[in-house]
């Protein structure tokens with residue numbers, strides 16, 4: 570695996586592969602890699618001839634006061650795991666490479682209105698504009714044929730699909746099912762913020778989501794299932810930010826005729842803000 574911090578080196582490597590007609594896959598990450606990230610890499614390797622992973626903790630997607638500074642960074646271990654996983658190229662830019670003007674002026678941004686303003690976007694103002702902007706930049710630098718994202722960040726996946734559709738970006742977007750611990754907790758870099766007691770309580774998030782799904786499948790109104798899920802999280806020691814059942818296609822409120830649904834929640838447990846979701850058909 571070759572590692573490059575510069576845009577020019579990435580473009581040169583990818584141009585060589587493309588010249589040979591190879592299909593290029595990109596897996597964007599913020600590092601501190603776990604088996605969820607590795608699952609994205611495996612999926613990319615099954616389809617793409619060459620796999621590029623980006624590792625960049627993007628300051629633009631952190632709202633003021635969030636955990637940008639203390640977000641876990643483990644470059645050496647990440648690079649070793651990616652090399653072992655058969656990744657061809659690791660793009661690990663410095664902040665000044667992607668945002669050369671630093672804080673001297675606000676950078677040009679890419680906004681996906683509507684979808685970016687609800688749920689996680691309401692709790693993290695500017696977050697999805699930061700995500701859409703950096704993903705657009707990564708797509709422009711790497712020029713991949715396809716990119717892989719986790720369904721754990723379900724709203725992010727929809728924002729990226731809409732970004733790609735609205736801007737006619739020539740990138741196929743694939744979602745990868747959430748990788749979980751044996752007790753159901755979705756793998757996440759932020760699980761590392763949990764104390765042992767909080768870690769023991771954390772599976773209640775997935776349990777509350779699956780219980781909401783089961784209630785709706787048994788005929789419960791989504792609104793009532795939302796309230797029950799919220800209460801269940803509070804009883805487990807979480808501070809819920811939202812707990813809601815939405816239409817899977819666009820995260821609008823579901824009507825009685827909607828069949829393809831997703832239960833989503835974000836909740837704080839101590840220092841950690843955890844998100845998860847369960848998609849289902851009724």
Ligand SMILES: Nc1ncnc2c1ncn2[C@@H]1O[C@H](COP(=O)(O)OP(=O)(O)OP(=O)(O)O)[C@@H](O)[C@H]1O
Nearest residue numbers: 598599600605718719721722747748756757758759
């Ligand atoms: N448990 C998981 N299963 C599948 N994909 C995942 C999982 N966790 C993260 N991903 C995906 O990996 C990619 C990179 O995510 P990121 O580096 O932010 O990791 P993370 O563990 O989600 O971190 P955070 O705790 O900040 O949310 C995203 O597409 C994300 O959806």
Ligand SMILES: CC(C)(CO)[C@@H](O)C(=O)[O-]
Nearest residue numbers: 597598599627700703722
């Ligand atoms: C897609 C992403 C790498 C953009 O910074 C990030 O939001 C993430 O890790 O999910």
Ligand code: BAL
Nearest residue numbers: 599630631696722725
């Ligand atoms: N996994 C999404 C990146 C973030 O929380 O900022």
